Each structure stands twice: as C-alpha cells, then as structure tokens.
Amino acid sequence: MLKKIRTILGTIFLVCITAMFLDFTGTLHMWLSWMADLQFLPAVLGLNIVAILIVLALTLLFGRIYCSVICPAGTYQDAVSHIAAKFKKNRFSFSKENKILRFSVLGVFVILLLVGLNGIAILIAPYSAYGRMVQNLWQPIYIGVNNLLAKAAEHYDSYAFYEKEVWIKAMPVFIVAIITFITFTVLAWRGGRTWCNNICPVGTVLGYLSKFSLFQIRIDADKCVNCRLCEKNCKSSCIDIDTHTVDSSRCVSCMNCLGKCKKDAIHYARASKSKSAHAKEDKPNASLRAMLTTTATLAATSVLHAQDKTTDGGLAVIEDKKIPERETPVKPAGSMSLSSFSSKCTGCQLCVAACPNGVLRPSTDLATFMQPEMGFEHGYCRPECTKCGEVCPAGAIKPITREQKTSIRAGHAVWVKDNCLPQKDGVSCGNCAEHCPSGAITMVPLPDNPKVKIPSIDTERCLGCGACEHLCPVRPFSAIYVEGNLVHGDM
Amino acid sequence: MDNINRRDFLKVAGTAAAVTAVSASCGDAVNTGKIADTTTSVSKNIPTDKMTYRTNPKTGDKVSILGYGMMRLPTISNQSARESGDEIDQETVNKLVDYAIEHGLNLFDTSPAYCRGLSETATGIALSRYPRDKYFISTKLSNFSPQQWTREESIALYKKSLKDLQVDYIDYLHLHGVGMGGMKQFSQRYLDNGVLDYLMQEREAGRIKNLGFSFHGEQEVFETLVDNHDKYHWDFVMIQMNYVDWKYAHQLNPANVDAEHLYNRLTEKGIPVFVMEPILGGRLAKLPSHVQEMLRERRPESSIASWSFRWIATHPNILTILSGMTYMEHLQDNLSSLCPLEPCTEEENTLLQRVADEFVKFPLIPCTACQYCMPCPYGIDIPGSFTHYNKCVNEGHIAVSTQDENFKEARRRFLIGYDRVVEPKRQAAHCIGCGTCVSHCPQNIRIPQKLRDINDYMEKLKQETL
Structure with a gap:
C-alpha cells in the first residue's frame, strides 16, 4: 500500500515535471510550476524558505521520500531500475556506505558554490541534471512529433498545432545531457540508487537528516529468517541482514522491501531509540567503482549585397546569423545582476525549454556553464514575454510584469561601424531604429557624409532586448549587437 | 504531405487523361476528355472541340481565347512554389501542355524573365514535341536590367528566346512592361538604342509575325504609343483587364489606368487586345465569402474564377486571355469556362459590376504574385x-x-x-x-x-x- 502511494506520487511528479520541460508553449507552467519550486537545491540557492521547510519537514518525518517522490532524477532512475528488475530478479546486495566519497563530493560541491563556480557544481545537481536531459534530448523529439502534427493540421487548415524550430542550443551542454542520460540510465540499470547514495549532494544532505527521521524502515530480527529477499530487492543496497539494520542515510523510503518479506519482519514505523548498530565489513564496493567512473566522466566533460536582377522569382540565400563575441553575457530581465543570477541558477534549463523566442540557451562559458544566457540569432526578447521569470524555480530570474520589463536594462546595444549597411554599401537602412521597442535608436546623418544615416544609440533607454541585433540585415555578424549589463539598471 | 497528394493527383489525372484519350479514339467517348478529379470529386466533362477562337485581323491566325501563361509553372518539390528555388517539373509541364493542346488551346505566353529564367526553355521543350503550326508562341523582350539596355544585349536576349524556345520565328513579341519608369525608361530601353527599329525589321523579315507591347503603369506612355500607331503598326497590345480593373484600376492604385479606357482606345484603333491578370493572380478566384455568394446564387456550378474569364471573353476585340495555370485543376476549370463560351448577359454584367463595387471595399494588397519583385536582395518573401x-x-x-x-x-x-x-x-x-x-x-x-x-x-x- 505504502509502495503504491509512493509509486503513484512519484509517477505524477516525474510525468508533470517532464511535461513542463517538454512543453514549449508555456501553458503547463501555470499549473505545475510549484513542483519545480519544491526542488531542494534551487530552493536553497534561491532562499525559498517555504520550500526548504517543507522538504526538511518531510524528511524529518518520513525519511528521504523527497528522493523517491519529488526528485525527478530519482524517480527516473527508479523507473529504469524497475525495468531492469524484470530482466534480473533479486539483483542487489548490501554494500557499505562510502562516507568519504559522499562527504567529499558534497564538500567540493559546496566549495564550488561558495567560490562562484556554480557552472561546475550544478553538473551533479539532480533536478537540474534531469531537466537538462529532458530539454536537450527529449524536447527535440517532442517538438518533432508536434511538427508532424502541425503539418497534418496545416493540411486540414487547423491552427491547433504550430511548427517550432529545433536546434542544438549549445553543443557542450548537449553533450553533458547525453552523458547525464547515459550515467543515470546505466547506473540505475546496474545498481539502482548508486548515483543518489554516492554522488548526489542533495541525497547526502537529506540522507544525513533522515537518520533522525520519525518513520524509518525497521527489521524485526526475531521474525527474520535471513532469506535476504528484502536486501536483494533494495535498490539503495542499504539493508544489511547480517546485522538486521537499515542504513537510513541511504534509504530513500521506497517501500519496495516491505512487500518482499514473507514473514512480516520488516516495517515502516516510528523510530525506537534502542538500535544504532554499525556494520563492519570489507566487501569490494561495486558502486564505488561505478561512481568513480562517473566522476571521471563528469570531470572530463566539465573541462570541456544586392544582386543584379534580370529574371523574376526565386529567393535570395540568407546566411545564418552568428553569435558575436560579448564581453558580458546578456542575462534575461529579472535576473537582477550577473553575480546574483550566477549564484542562484542551477542550470535546470526550464527557462530554456520555455523561451518561446529561441533567445535563451545554456552558456558554454566555464564559470557560468549551463546557466542560461541570451542570444539573438533566432529571435529577440519580445516585450510581451515574461516566461523565464515565471518558470524559474530558483529565483535566479525573478518574475516580472510586462510593465516592469519595459524599464529593466539587461544590456545595451553596440554599433559596429564597419558592418553597417549604409556605411558599407550606401544602402539606406534603419531597420534597427524602426524596430527598437524602447525607441532608443535614432538614425542620424554621418558627420563626414550627411547623406548617409547611421544608428545612434541612447544606452540609457536601451533594454538589451536584441531586436536590433536580430533584425539587422547584415549577416552573419550584425552591425549592431547587445552587450550585457553586469547589474540590470532600472530606467 | 499536401504536396505529395497533389503530385499523386496530377499523376492520376495525367494517366486518366491518357487512358480516356485512348478510349476516345476507340469511339466510346467521342470528343470528350473525362478526368477523374479526385480532389474535388466533381467529374468534369470538358469537350475537346468547343474552344472559342478569335481571328487575328492581320494574319488571319485562329487564336484560342484562352492562352497559356507560362509564368507560374510547377516545380519539382513544391507544386505551388512559383518562388521556390527548385527546378521546373518538366514532366508535369508537358502533361499540362498536352492537355491544353488536346482541348484546342494554341497560344503559349512566356518571357526570358519568368520562373527565374527557366520558363522559355521549359516551354520550348514542351512545345517542340508538336509541329510548329500547331501552336503560337508569345514572348517578350524583357530587358529590364539597365545593363541590358544596350542594342547588343537586347538583341542577344531576343536571339536567346528563339534558341530556348527552339523556334525560328516568334508569333507574338511584346515589348515587356511598357509604362514602368515612364517615357524616359521606354526611350532608354527601345528607342535610343534602336531596338524597336530592329524589331520592326525582324517583323518585316518574318521572324516576328506580330509586334506589340504589354502595358503597365504610366498612361502617358500608352497614349504616346497608341497615338503613334501609324508609325509602329502595333499588331496587338496586352493590358490588364477584368471586371474589377475595368472601372476601378485607377481608384485601387492612382498609378494605374482603368481597363475600360485602355480597351476602348485599342478597339478604336483596331488593335487586338491580349489580356493579362484575368483573375488578379487568383484574387478574383477566391472572393470574400459574402461577395462569392452573389455569384454562387446565379451559377451554383461555376467557379468564381470562371466569371472573370467569361466576362472578358464576351468583349469582341479580345484576341486571347492569358492565364498562368500551375495545376491541372486550374487548366480544367479555365477550359470549362470557355469551351464553349457562354457570353455574359447584360444582367450578369450588372451583377459583376456590383461584385466589383464590393471587392474594392476590402483593403486587399493588389499583389498578383507575379514575382517580378523577386528575388528581394535581403531575402524577404x-x-x-x-x-x-x-x-x-x-x-x-x-x-x-x-x-x-x-x-x-x-x-x-x-x-x-x-x-x-x-x-x-x-x-x-x-x-x-x-x-x-x-x-x-x-x-x-x-x-x-x-x-x-x-x-x-x-x-x-x-x-x-x-
């Protein structure tokens, strides 16, 4: 019964969170964003006290049910492990806790966060890792299916579906997502919760807390006949039948063991203060090896002009835009400042998945690795859109209103004289000024040649939305581009 | 998916045409090409011997009232893409031409500029499969680009047309787009460089059977050329004419001239008229729904486009109406509107005038999708x-x-x-x-x-x- 409840709740969370990462229309977020808000690490970085208290309270009461229900990375691994169990029954056995590894990973993780190397730290953040995996690997497939439906809809003159462009937003992050996917899947297939009990920093923190949880798994040594069915089915490898103890720091309260016991010797019950045995053994640690490979892999990745017209028709070839070199990356309005943003963002890619304009993409810069930044080759940050702030679970991008957005200066436009069309080809242009939502660009005569009009930018009024960069006819590098503002000023 | 279906349909239609042609010769469906129209499920009975012909007063040519405009030819990947960068679907072009000729159509109109310059070659390939006296070729001297304004370049363009079309004479040669850019540009393109004189010599030599011009734009140019008819002896003039442009061309766009005036002037002078844009690039084929109803009530089984063709053909001085037909459906519909021609009655003329009154109330952009503006140097479609x-x-x-x-x-x-x-x-x-x-x-x-x-x-x- 308890297992059933856990499975149902876990499935709901997994499905809903996955759906949120797949959905590119932004409709699901309105209903489901609280699920992302409950995620522990984003809540801690974003100082979401309510969410933190809820998770802590749940853990102190019921053990690590967070890991079994709320965390999508956890439930994803459970799903893989569940399928693996169909092929090989009773495949687990007890292994000793690798305390040194767990705490050193946690220690390094915290230090990285403190020194501001979030980009590396968040590689192992569970919820974000899962988000990256879905956004990078599954969302393209989801959009692909959507595009097929859109084609069908077009055939029937229906507007129920519309096509959405699919592109790899950042190759290194895409590779990280593939590695994450392989790591999660392989580890879960072979060893159940290996990841969660050796590497996951959230698992370590909550594991430590759950030692003190009110409800825990208990073995009644008197009834136990040492058949080891529970131990062989414990995906956390935390049941030791030799000592009749359960390592509650690794137990994720999945309740799988309860149903396995034919003698009613194992229970999920309130803690009694009697036992606190520590088993001692020196078995070779399979999960340690698996985990070391993972760390190694993860470490490796973290290093990681108008033609003359004589005939009619046809379309001129349009070169794709390229990303200009920016001194300061442009962060979305609502992220306050680069430093505030970098310290909170866990790189979960929810905003990237939700951005309807193809603007947000994960950074490939080491210090801010995988955290979103703006780019304007596929579109620009539209004045009516405030999606990223709405979905961010970590408070790295604060929710803002459309009105607020019209006064937040996330960046400023920079003119590249040598690229500019009127200057270069003598063609009259002005598309940047024409489309600037804040009217920050004025076309003025060039001092030494008054016939040529060039854009002049009022940086005080510029919002850094990228309309000018996106709509500039010069390709591949626009003649006007956006530089980020370190601190997002208010107009 | 859509396109595949259409392609398949065209194939089916083509095969069906071939099959019925055989069966017709066996005598069980005399003079009738039956086509299985799978998309509209309306089977069409288009007679092959009921085409209306008009006589060219100078040459005595019997010209079909419907001319085939080779400006919107189908392409390989996308049947509808006049603008696509793809190659022309020659196989389908051949089928369309076969079907047209089988139903009595005998004038084909092209230009060196059409379909990114591919139209004349495709037309040449399709028509060279027939004896030269089976069809009339109409093409243009499309020397639009200033670099082609020299005598040599212009003559080279004309010679290339003869070569691409695989013919040694042209039945109808137009000075293309006369009126755009005013009298000044006309002089630069045709007078100052002696090109018009050259073309008139070619006419005398018999390599151009009829010389005329297609008119767009400034009225002054039209009046000057028509006033000088005695000098140039225009054998025909092409104008944009349909029941909307008849009285409203100028109102819709101050730069244009009402077709009524153009037609009457040409008729006065005894110059036969070619008509272009009979349905305004399709805009007169799909009218706003309440306007459509006015026509549907009167002739429920006729297409909306057919009204314009019948209305134009009712005018006696029309030599031929050019229509750019991309799909077999277009061709069939136009053929069925004019084979045979049921002239518009006075009552129908009044009705169409009312339709035109309604039409101009809607703020449509008067684009006929002719592609002359393309390619845009900045890639805009x-x-x-x-x-x-x-x-x-x-x-x-x-x-x-x-x-x-x-x-x-x-x-x-x-x-x-x-x-x-x-x-x-x-x-x-x-x-x-x-x-x-x-x-x-x-x-x-x-x-x-x-x-x-x-x-x-x-x-x-x-x-x-x-």
Whole structure:
C-alpha cells in the first residue's frame, strides 16, 4: 500500500515535471510550476524558505521520500531500475556506505558554490541534471512529433498545432545531457540508487537528516529468517541482514522491501531509540567503482549585397546569423545582476525549454556553464514575454510584469561601424531604429557624409532586448549587437 | 504531405487523361476528355472541340481565347512554389501542355524573365514535341536590367528566346512592361538604342509575325504609343483587364489606368487586345465569402474564377486571355469556362459590376504574385507575405481590436499561418525599406510600406495592443 502511494506520487511528479520541460508553449507552467519550486537545491540557492521547510519537514518525518517522490532524477532512475528488475530478479546486495566519497563530493560541491563556480557544481545537481536531459534530448523529439502534427493540421487548415524550430542550443551542454542520460540510465540499470547514495549532494544532505527521521524502515530480527529477499530487492543496497539494520542515510523510503518479506519482519514505523548498530565489513564496493567512473566522466566533460536582377522569382540565400563575441553575457530581465543570477541558477534549463523566442540557451562559458544566457540569432526578447521569470524555480530570474520589463536594462546595444549597411554599401537602412521597442535608436546623418544615416544609440533607454541585433540585415555578424549589463539598471 | 497528394493527383489525372484519350479514339467517348478529379470529386466533362477562337485581323491566325501563361509553372518539390528555388517539373509541364493542346488551346505566353529564367526553355521543350503550326508562341523582350539596355544585349536576349524556345520565328513579341519608369525608361530601353527599329525589321523579315507591347503603369506612355500607331503598326497590345480593373484600376492604385479606357482606345484603333491578370493572380478566384455568394446564387456550378474569364471573353476585340495555370485543376476549370463560351448577359454584367463595387471595399494588397519583385536582395518573401495577408482578409481573419470576439482566432491564424507559408527570417520585419523592389512591381504597390504595415499589425497582434 505504502509502495503504491509512493509509486503513484512519484509517477505524477516525474510525468508533470517532464511535461513542463517538454512543453514549449508555456501553458503547463501555470499549473505545475510549484513542483519545480519544491526542488531542494534551487530552493536553497534561491532562499525559498517555504520550500526548504517543507522538504526538511518531510524528511524529518518520513525519511528521504523527497528522493523517491519529488526528485525527478530519482524517480527516473527508479523507473529504469524497475525495468531492469524484470530482466534480473533479486539483483542487489548490501554494500557499505562510502562516507568519504559522499562527504567529499558534497564538500567540493559546496566549495564550488561558495567560490562562484556554480557552472561546475550544478553538473551533479539532480533536478537540474534531469531537466537538462529532458530539454536537450527529449524536447527535440517532442517538438518533432508536434511538427508532424502541425503539418497534418496545416493540411486540414487547423491552427491547433504550430511548427517550432529545433536546434542544438549549445553543443557542450548537449553533450553533458547525453552523458547525464547515459550515467543515470546505466547506473540505475546496474545498481539502482548508486548515483543518489554516492554522488548526489542533495541525497547526502537529506540522507544525513533522515537518520533522525520519525518513520524509518525497521527489521524485526526475531521474525527474520535471513532469506535476504528484502536486501536483494533494495535498490539503495542499504539493508544489511547480517546485522538486521537499515542504513537510513541511504534509504530513500521506497517501500519496495516491505512487500518482499514473507514473514512480516520488516516495517515502516516510528523510530525506537534502542538500535544504532554499525556494520563492519570489507566487501569490494561495486558502486564505488561505478561512481568513480562517473566522476571521471563528469570531470572530463566539465573541462570541456544586392544582386543584379534580370529574371523574376526565386529567393535570395540568407546566411545564418552568428553569435558575436560579448564581453558580458546578456542575462534575461529579472535576473537582477550577473553575480546574483550566477549564484542562484542551477542550470535546470526550464527557462530554456520555455523561451518561446529561441533567445535563451545554456552558456558554454566555464564559470557560468549551463546557466542560461541570451542570444539573438533566432529571435529577440519580445516585450510581451515574461516566461523565464515565471518558470524559474530558483529565483535566479525573478518574475516580472510586462510593465516592469519595459524599464529593466539587461544590456545595451553596440554599433559596429564597419558592418553597417549604409556605411558599407550606401544602402539606406534603419531597420534597427524602426524596430527598437524602447525607441532608443535614432538614425542620424554621418558627420563626414550627411547623406548617409547611421544608428545612434541612447544606452540609457536601451533594454538589451536584441531586436536590433536580430533584425539587422547584415549577416552573419550584425552591425549592431547587445552587450550585457553586469547589474540590470532600472530606467 | 499536401504536396505529395497533389503530385499523386496530377499523376492520376495525367494517366486518366491518357487512358480516356485512348478510349476516345476507340469511339466510346467521342470528343470528350473525362478526368477523374479526385480532389474535388466533381467529374468534369470538358469537350475537346468547343474552344472559342478569335481571328487575328492581320494574319488571319485562329487564336484560342484562352492562352497559356507560362509564368507560374510547377516545380519539382513544391507544386505551388512559383518562388521556390527548385527546378521546373518538366514532366508535369508537358502533361499540362498536352492537355491544353488536346482541348484546342494554341497560344503559349512566356518571357526570358519568368520562373527565374527557366520558363522559355521549359516551354520550348514542351512545345517542340508538336509541329510548329500547331501552336503560337508569345514572348517578350524583357530587358529590364539597365545593363541590358544596350542594342547588343537586347538583341542577344531576343536571339536567346528563339534558341530556348527552339523556334525560328516568334508569333507574338511584346515589348515587356511598357509604362514602368515612364517615357524616359521606354526611350532608354527601345528607342535610343534602336531596338524597336530592329524589331520592326525582324517583323518585316518574318521572324516576328506580330509586334506589340504589354502595358503597365504610366498612361502617358500608352497614349504616346497608341497615338503613334501609324508609325509602329502595333499588331496587338496586352493590358490588364477584368471586371474589377475595368472601372476601378485607377481608384485601387492612382498609378494605374482603368481597363475600360485602355480597351476602348485599342478597339478604336483596331488593335487586338491580349489580356493579362484575368483573375488578379487568383484574387478574383477566391472572393470574400459574402461577395462569392452573389455569384454562387446565379451559377451554383461555376467557379468564381470562371466569371472573370467569361466576362472578358464576351468583349469582341479580345484576341486571347492569358492565364498562368500551375495545376491541372486550374487548366480544367479555365477550359470549362470557355469551351464553349457562354457570353455574359447584360444582367450578369450588372451583377459583376456590383461584385466589383464590393471587392474594392476590402483593403486587399493588389499583389498578383507575379514575382517580378523577386528575388528581394535581403531575402524577404514579398509575394508570400502579401498572399498570406490577403488570405486572412478574404477569410475574415483580420482583427480590428483585442476586444473582437474572434481576436484569439485571428491572432493565431495570422501568426501561425504566416510562419507556415513564410520562414520567419523572410518575413516583413526583415524588410529594410531599400526600395529595390518598387520599380519592378507592375501593380505599382508601395511594397516596403505595405510590408511595414503588415509588421505593425503583427506587432499589435503579438503584444495584444490592437
């Protein structure tokens, strides 16, 4: 019964969170964003006290049910492990806790966060890792299916579906997502919760807390006949039948063991203060090896002009835009400042998945690795859109209103004289000024040649939305581009 | 998917035509080409011997009242893509030409500029399979680019037409797009360089059977050329004529001249008339629904386009009506409108006048998707943008305010629909207003301004500030 409840709740969370990462229309977020808000690490970085208290309270009461229900990375691994169990029954056995590894990973993780190397730290953040995996690997497939439906809809003159462009937003992050996917899947297939009990920093923190949880798994040594069915089915490898103890720091309260016991010797019950045995053994640690490979892999990745017209028709070839070199990356309005943003963002890619304009993409810069930044080759940050702030679970991008957005200066436009069309080809242009939502660009005569009009930018009024960069006819590098503002000023 | 179906359909239709041709010769369906029209499920009975012919007063040529415009030929990947960069689907072109000739059509009109310059070759390939006396060729001296304004370049263009069309004489040669750029450009293109004199010599030599011009734009040029008929002896003149342009061409666009005036002037002078844009690039084939009803009530089984063809053909001084037919359905529909011709009655003329009155009330962009403006140097799909806008207007999907009942629907249809037909990077927002297109537009549309209007409308839809 308890297992059933856990499975149902876990499935709901997994499905809903996955759906949120797949959905590119932004409709699901309105209903489901609280699920992302409950995620522990984003809540801690974003100082979401309510969410933190809820998770802590749940853990102190019921053990690590967070890991079994709320965390999508956890439930994803459970799903893989569940399928693996169909092929090989009773495949687990007890292994000793690798305390040194767990705490050193946690220690390094915290230090990285403190020194501001979030980009590396968040590689192992569970919820974000899962988000990256879905956004990078599954969302393209989801959009692909959507595009097929859109084609069908077009055939029937229906507007129920519309096509959405699919592109790899950042190759290194895409590779990280593939590695994450392989790591999660392989580890879960072979060893159940290996990841969660050796590497996951959230698992370590909550594991430590759950030692003190009110409800825990208990073995009644008197009834136990040492058949080891529970131990062989414990995906956390935390049941030791030799000592009749359960390592509650690794137990994720999945309740799988309860149903396995034919003698009613194992229970999920309130803690009694009697036992606190520590088993001692020196078995070779399979999960340690698996985990070391993972760390190694993860470490490796973290290093990681108008033609003359004589005939009619046809379309001129349009070169794709390229990303200009920016001194300061442009962060979305609502992220306050680069430093505030970098310290909170866990790189979960929810905003990237939700951005309807193809603007947000994960950074490939080491210090801010995988955290979103703006780019304007596929579109620009539209004045009516405030999606990223709405979905961010970590408070790295604060929710803002459309009105607020019209006064937040996330960046400023920079003119590249040598690229500019009127200057270069003598063609009259002005598309940047024409489309600037804040009217920050004025076309003025060039001092030494008054016939040529060039854009002049009022940086005080510029919002850094990228309309000018996106709509500039010069390709591949626009003649006007956006530089980020370190601190997002208010107009 | 859509395209595959159409292609399949065309194949089926082609096969069906072939099959019925055989069965006709066996005598069980004499003089009738039956076509299985799988898309509309209406089977058409188009007689092969009922084409209306008009006689050229000079040569005595019996010219079919329907001429085939080779400007909108089908392409391999996308049947509808006049603008696509693909090769022309020669196999389908051949089938269309076969079907047209089988049904008595005998005039084919092309230009060295059409279909990115591929039209004449495709026309030549299709027609060279027939004896030369089976068809009339109409083509143009399309020396639009200033670099072609020299005598040598212009003559080279004319010689290339003969070669590409695989013929040693041309039945009807047009000075192309006369009137655009005023008298000045006309002089530069044809008078100062002696090209017109050369062409008149070619006419005397018999390599050009009939010499005329196609007229767009400034009235002064038209009047001058017609006034000098005694000097030039125009054998024909092509004008834009249909029941809307008859009285409203000037009202719709001050730069244009009403067809009524043009037709009457030419008739006075005894110059036979070629008609172009009979259905305004399709805009008179799909009228706003309440206007359509007026016509449907009168002739429920006739297509909307057929009205314009019948109305034009009812005028006696029309030699031929050119229609650019991309699909077999277009060809069949036009043939069935004119084989045989049922002239419009006085009552029907009055009805069409009322339809025209209604038509001009709608703020459509008068684009006929002729592609003369293309390619835009900055990659904008101009006709695609205008066609989409007009489609939304015709279907009643243009919102006036966010308070509109159908605002959401109109917003979705406009924005999603636009993305479907025009890639975002080729949409109106990317127009920089360089104006290269303006001088090429035979309808004198202020293209950059119209694109800007479309973009402003889109902004209001997106920001919901309409």
